[in-house]
Amino acid sequence: MSDRLIYATYTNETDTLEATTAAREGGCEIIDVYTPYPIHGIDKAMGLKQSRLNWVCFICGLIGALVALWFQHWVASVDWALDVGGKPWNSLPSDLPVAFEMLVLCAGFGSVFALFAVSRLYPGKKPNIIAPEVSDNLFVLVINESHSKVSGSDLKQLLNQYQALKLEERLLEK
Structure with missing residues (x-):
């Protein structure tokens, strides 16, 4: 079985944070948020538990x-x-x-x-690079569309509300 992932690319942290909060409140499963630097409050927006x-x-x-x-x-x-x-x-x-x-x-x-x-970091592990620009100036929000309560078109509309630069769909093979 494969999961459908949506990669929403943003140019600033405010839009990324607001889109993450809105997507989580809308019932979407957020896989991860890739940023060039730490964003204050992104862990709460993603719904992450405190680290042990x-x-x-x-x-x-x-x-x-x-x-x-x-x-x-x-x-x-x-x-x-x-x-x-x-x-x-x-x-x-x-x-x-x-x-x-x-x-x-x-x-x-x-x-x-x-x-x-x-x-799961070990020597020789191949990196999973989402986009080369993420380490420089872009922010990427990754959402699992297969496990979301929102339909695909509504989810894309929600993400575009916050000035998404690019929306990309990918399949994740398990």
């Missing part, structure tokens, strides 16, 4: 800090305990700098690897 990447970052950082604290305690108190002048074997303040560094390291690596996994 911040939770991944927090959990990876917490694991890194706890592993660093555990390892330092194990080395200083269990594996190679040294009695130096009657001082305690394990002291938390001396362990905090290493724990903080491990927190930052694990949070950073965890976030990057999670982003690559969720985005």
